[in-house]
Amino acid sequence: MKKIEWRDICAEDEKIHLAYLKLDRRSFAPKHHHDFYECFLVESGKGKHEIKGKSYDLKRGDMYFMQPEDVHCVMGNGTRPLTIINLAVEEQCFIDICRIIPELRELWGKVSLTSKQFPGLTQSFREVVTETSLTSNGALEASHLLSQWLILTKKDGGSLSDLKLPDWLSTALSEVRHPDNLRIGLPKLFSLCHKSPEHVSRVFSQKLQMSPSCWLGRERINWASRLLKTTQMNILEISLECGFESSSYFHRTFKKWQQCTPFQFRKDLAQVQGRS
Secondary structure, three states: OEEEOHHHHOOOOOOEEEEEEEEOOOOEEEEEEEOOEEEEEEEEOOEEEEEOOEEEEEOOOEEEEEOOOOOEEEEEOOOOOEEEEEEEEOHHHHHHHHHHOHHHHHHOEEEEOOOOHHHHHHHHHHHHHHHOOOOOOHHHHHHHHHHHHHHHHOOOOOOHHHHOOOHHHHHHHHHHOOHHHHHHOHHHHHHHHOOOHHHHHHHHHHHHOOOHHHHHHHHHHHHHHHHHHHOOOOHHHHHHHOOOOOHHHHHHHHHHHHOOOHHHHHHHHHHHHHHO
């Protein structure tokens, strides 16, 4: 299992890295993970994407967003080469951008663009490739490009002003991610918002396209994944630490967001670390 590090593909002062890949039936990007954030868009052709132990068909307009710990590989399987536009963002750069545009944290997973969305996104890629050195202004360019992605992947089209979170909600989301607050859950979230639960729920639906409880469950699983990765705590201890009073509910929620059980997540991670 190969681990790709930022320093292996980029100059020291680079913050984002753009590349075009062409894969036919006989070529593939081998299974790997990395220490940076990665996204890719299928420009043409067909192929397969294996991620977290599952295989998915790829076609024009498919876009995937991967976090550093995600293990994946890409291969072509059609008569035409699979052409991919790939964007890598240095870890600290992405964290800094999310402080400005918190909604970018919602991008993980797969998005399939419509025929109307596709041209705008490919054009934004090409503009960044041709008009910037990707170095000193890398964070600004990455912020612009990711913002365009966020706009184009919204179901209603929208504009960047539509996506901006109210200050009260942005502050509350930042504070509730603290482990002590995640354990308390929804009561703490509503308290930090200083708004009625009904109003908070409406804004969540409008801005994040999910309920407060769904968002909170995902954040708890993000924290649980980090504990599985960095500690020796057993799964029951992690479940309680993250605010899940029911072990079965923890397992269902974990599988919803990570597509595997906590046990399998830790087992796969140990195999990756053992081979890297």
